[in-house]
Amino acid sequence: xxxxxxxxQKVITLLKNNNIDITSSKRLRVPSGQGKxxxxxxxxxxxxxxxxxxxxxxxxxxxxxxxxxxxxxxNQIMYMSIRTFNEIEMSKKCPNLPQLRNIGNHLFQxxxxxxxxYLYYIxxxxxxxxxxxxxxxxxxxxxxxxxxxxxxxxIMSENDYVHRDITPSNIMENNGKYFLIDGGIGKxxxxxxxxxxxxxxxxxxxxxxxxxxRVTANMNWTFQTDLYPLGIIATExxxxxTRNIPDKDIRDIQIVAKKxxxxxxxxxxxxxxxxxIANLLNEIKALRFNSITELISELEKVKKEVIK
Amino acid sequence: xxxxxxxxxxxxxxxxxxNQNLIQGIIWDPREETIARINKIRKENPKYNSVTNLIDLxxxxxxxxxxxxxxxxxxxxFPDTIIDRNYLRNIDELTDKIRKMINFQNSxxxxxxxxxxxxxxxxxNERIVDRLFDVMDIFYEESKPILKNKYLSLIIHESAxxxxxxxxxxxxxxxxxxGKYDGIYLVIDRDNTSTIRHGFSESRLTKVLKFxxxxxxxxFKVIMGYCGIESxxxxxxxVDAITTGxxxxxxxxxxxxxxxxxxxxxGRAKKRYLSLNLLNELTIDENIQMIPDAQKEDLYKIILNGxxxxxxxxxxxxxVIPMNDTFIQYFEVMNSLSKQFGSINEIETNIQKLExxxxxxxxxxxxxxxxxxxxxxxxxxxLTDYSNALKxxxxxNFL
Numbered sequence: 001x002x003x004x005x006x007x008x009q010k011v012i013t014l015l016k017n018n019n020i021d022i023t024s025s026k027r028l029r030v031p032s033g034q035g036k037x038x039x040x041x042x043x044x045x046x047x048x049x050x051x052x053x054x055x056x057x058x059x060x061x062x063x064x065x066x067x068x069x070x071x072x073x074x075n076q077i078m079y080m081s082i083r084t085f086n087e088i089e090m091s092k093k094c095p096n097l098p099q100l101r102n103i104g105n106h107l108f109q110x111x112x113x114x115x116x117x118y119l120y121y122i123x124x125x126x127x128x129x130x131x132x133x134x135x136x137x138x139x140x141x142x143x144x145x146x147x148x149x150x151x152x153x154x155i156m157s158e159n160d161y162v163h164r165d166i167t168p169s170n171i172m173e174n175n176g177k178y179f180l181i182d183g184g185i186g187k188x189x190x191x192x193x194x195x196x197x198x199x200x201x202x203x204x205x206x207x208x209x210x211x212x213x214r215v216t217a218n219m220n221w222t223f224q225t226d227l228y229p230l231g232i233i234a235t236e237x238x239x240x241x242t243r244n245i246p247d248k249d250i251r252d253i254q255i256v257a258k259k260x261x262x263x264x265x266x267x268x269x270x271x272x273x274x275x276x277i278a279n280l281l282n283e284i285k286a287l288r289f290n291s292i293t294e295l296i297s298e299l300e301k302v303k304k305e306v307i308k
Numbered sequence: 309x310x311x312x313x314x315x316x317x318x319x320x321x322x323x324x325x326x327n328q329n330l331i332q333g334i335i336w337d338p339r340e341e342t343i344a345r346i347n348k349i350r351k352e353n354p355k356y357n358s359v360t361n362l363i364d365l366x367x368x369x370x371x372x373x374x375x376x377x378x379x380x381x382x383x384x385x386f387p388d389t390i391i392d393r394n395y396l397r398n399i400d401e402l403t404d405k406i407r408k409m410i411n412f413q414n415s416x417x418x419x420x421x422x423x424x425x426x427x428x429x430x431x432x433n434e435r436i437v438d439r440l441f442d443v444m445d446i447f448y449e450e451s452k453p454i455l456k457n458k459y460l461s462l463i464i465h466e467s468a469x470x471x472x473x474x475x476x477x478x479x480x481x482x483x484x485x486x487g488k489y490d491g492i493y494l495v496i497d498r499d500n501t502s503t504i505r506h507g508f509s510e511s512r513l514t515k516v517l518k519f520x521x522x523x524x525x526x527x528f529k530v531i532m533g534y535c536g537i538e539s540x541x542x543x544x545x546x547v548d549a550i551t552t553g554x555x556x557x558x559x560x561x562x563x564x565x566x567x568x569x570x571x572x573x574x575g576r577a578k579k580r581y582l583s584l585n586l587l588n589e590l591t592i593d594e595n596i597q598m599i600p601d602a603q604k605e606d607l608y609k610i611i612l613n614g615x616x617x618x619x620x621x622x623x624x625x626x627x628v629i630p631m632n633d634t635f636i637q638y639f640e641v642m643n644s645l646s647k648q649f650g651s652i653n654e655i656e657t658n659i660q661k662l663e664x665x666x667x668x669x670x671x672x673x674x675x676x677x678x679x680x681x682x683x684x685x686x687x688x689x690x691l692t693d694y695s696n697a698l699k700x701x702x703x704x705n706f707l
Binding site for chain 2: 220257274284286287290
């Protein structure tokens with residue numbers, strides 16, 4: 001049995017001690033840059049869940065064996081856990097994101113194992129697979145995608161959150177239903193805390209809103225930051241050729257406009273581009289849309305025209 | 309809406325414009341008149357307070373060492389020294405002057421909208437721009453207890469619009485004031501190198517339109533200061549008001565003519581008629597009355613709009629037509645234009661309307677010039693400038 005398997009078994013044992021009777025488990029291999037182990041678990045008399053085990057070992061523990069967790073180490077473990085805390089907190093507040101199941105009276109627990117520190121929690125298992133582009137999409141399919149993702153953004157915004165990391169790999173798909181996951185670098189717009197550092201771009205460069213490239217301490221985060229990546233993803237859906245073009249090209253609205261019309265210059269395609277995509281891709285955050293209501297209303301108008 | 313850009317020799321003209329309901333607001337110029345007289349007349353004639361009253365603080369005059377301050381020196385919100393970056397670093401002093409400006413606008417003048425002071429910008433990336441944002445921040449904080457609408461003010465040289473990147477960054481910075489300020493009073497300092505009366509470099513106008521369009525998209529109210537006939541472009545962008553006046557210098561801000569730098573004044577103004585069909589101001593003598601009799605019937609149909617002055621133009625000699633009547637005619641037409649654009653909410657529809665008006669005016673100008681065979685011909689250059697600028701604007705903004 002490998003190290004990770006042993007770790008998973010240890011956590012499952014601890015969960016059983018908390019009256020969570022796991023009847024089966026299967027480790028999932030998912031891309032993660034956070035030292036996260038992901039296990040699909042079945043709990044007796046309940047639905048399936050995802051167990052997430054996050055390595056939060058501070059540097060000091062990696063340097064030499066630790067006999068006792070003192071306050072300094074505890075603080076460092078807490079510091080290493082900030083991103084996960086953020087994700088947990090965002091899940092609690094935003095019902096569109098996968099919800100967490102309590103472990104005893106808490107949403108997460110710590111484990112010190114083999115001179116390493118881990119934080120683990122149980123998340124509801126959402127049906128579906130990670131979003132992957134299919135060969136082509138119709139205008140109606142792109143609109144449907146946008147409607148669903150905008151609704152996710154609306155829910156987060158109404159709960160004072162901005163996701164800040166909307167990329168294809170943070171979208172799940174299930175039979176034409178799309179939803180967001182991973183609020184790891186989400187931001188509560190009402191509190192001053194930010195897990196990211198001033199001046200440090202956060203998220204995947206291709207999908208970053210321009211304002212995320214120059215984050216300042218007094219940055220006024222709004223839902224508008226989450227609109228920009230939707231514009232990029234919708235473009236990549238509709239124009240397969242753009243999926244492999246350099247980042248700088250897909251972020252150039254004039255290049256995108258040209259490619260969009262080359263692909264389809266029908267009235268409907270132009271309408272979708274001019275009324276929605278061009279605004280989502282506006283370099284200036286404040287010019288994307290003034291409110292989600294305005295965006296939904298505009299998209300509804302476009303949809304009516306397209307269906308007509 | 310049409311606001312009056314207050315200027316010299318104002319009293320009888322303003323009374324008449326108010327009597328005829330041709331203005332919906334007045335932007336007072338404290339450089340041209342004492343506050344005591346303005347307030348006295350506002351008190352005596354209730355019509356003055358039936359329209360929106362604002363005052364242009366003209367604080368930027370103190371940025372220029374040789375500017376002609378006129379009555380501005382009497383106002384306590386002006387410092388004794390030149391306003392430069394060094395002066396603007398003194399936050400206590402700045403706050404004190406801004407409090408005075410707020411008190412001046414709110415209590416002394418009892419205006420309807422408070423306007424933040426501004427600094428002259430010759431480029432969007434000047435170092436003074438950062439200080440301007442400080443000024444805006446202080447004004448916002450200090451004016452919080454006053455529940456009147458508050459507007460930012462900007463005065464920008466038109467060449468600043470040549471750099472689209474700097475302009476974009478500036479718009480981004482201005483977006484920080486959404487929710488803090490209700491609107492923006494924008495003055496563009498126009499180059500005076502063009503010999504075409506209403507001319508506007510199409511590339512610059514494109515950027516100016518983009519700038520206004522962006523402000524409107526951010527849901528700021530926009531008042532465009534010192535406008536002339538080029539304001540039809542701004543109206544199409546959905547600006548809330550344009551301000552204009554009787555003299556050419558009140559329809560076009562130029563730093564030389566406005567006394568920011570030394571300048572010799574121009575000659576006597578000609579009497580002009582603003583034709584809707586031509587979108588041009590025609591000289592009443594040369595361009596209208598000197599048309600040969602045989603052509604008058606056809607050309608008058610094109611030129612004249614049906615304004616109250618028309619009869620005088622047809623029947624009276626140039627010398628006896630009162631200059632003030634020509635000003636009233638100008639305001640009649642500007643009101644008519646403003647109403648046509650103000651009733652439409654969709655920018656696309658506004659642009660289509662303007663395009664149609666411009667095309668019509670170009671055709672009519674060709675017709676006029678053809679009939680006049682070079683004698684007293686009129687330019688259509690400004691019309692093609694506007695038309696080309698609109699075309700580029702539409703393409704760049706996917707409209």
